[in-house]
Every structure is written in structure tokens, then in C-alpha cells.
Amino acid sequence: MAKPDNRADNVAHLQQHVQNTEQNLHEAQQYLDEHADEISATELNDIQVKNEHRKESLQKFRSEIQDEANQ
Structure with missing residues (x-):
């Protein structure tokens, strides 16, 4: 049986992706x-x-966070 679509924690997951991507971007630039x-x-x-x-992904993540927060 398929899991129900639980979107309650999508914003938290997206914010974690933003943090990870920002960290990778920073580390690569520092390197x-x-x-x-x-x-x-x-x-x-x-x-x-x-x-x-990574910069493109950050824009998409932030846009998706806004979409999720507005629902």
C-alpha cells in the first residue's frame, strides 16, 4: 500500500537542503x-x-519553500 502524501515536514526538509547546499558552495569556494x-x-x-x-538549486529550493509555506 502506498504511503499517504505527508507534506507537513517539507519546509524543514527543504531548509536542510538549503543549508547543505550553502555549506557545499562555501566549502568549494574556500577550496x-x-x-x-x-x-x-x-x-x-x-x-x-x-x-x-548549486546556486540554481538554492534558488529553486527557496522558491519551493515559499510555495510550501503559502499552502
Whole structure:
């Protein structure tokens, strides 16, 4: 039998995702700042792309939090 759709804790879960994503973004940026002269162009590009995806995810999470809070 399928579980009922319990949305009561969606905002809390989304906020946890926001915190985790912000932490990953910060740590990646800190790594870039500390090791800029040691990393390859490929690694630099990979981290920058991931950080852009993280920023997009943060916007989506925050939008979804607002939607959930308004319901």
C-alpha cells in the first residue's frame, strides 16, 4: 500500500537542503580561494560549474519553500 502524501515536514526538509547546499558552495569556494595556484584548469572549471548548479538549486529550493509555506 502506498504511503499517504505527508507534506507537513517539507519546509524543514527543504531548509536542510538549503543549508547543505550553502555549506557545499562555501566549502568549494574556500577550496578555490586557498588552492587557486595548485589546481588544474579542468578541476577549476568543474568546481565552478558545480557551484553554478548549486546556486540554481538554492534558488529553486527557496522558491519551493515559499510555495510550501503559502499552502
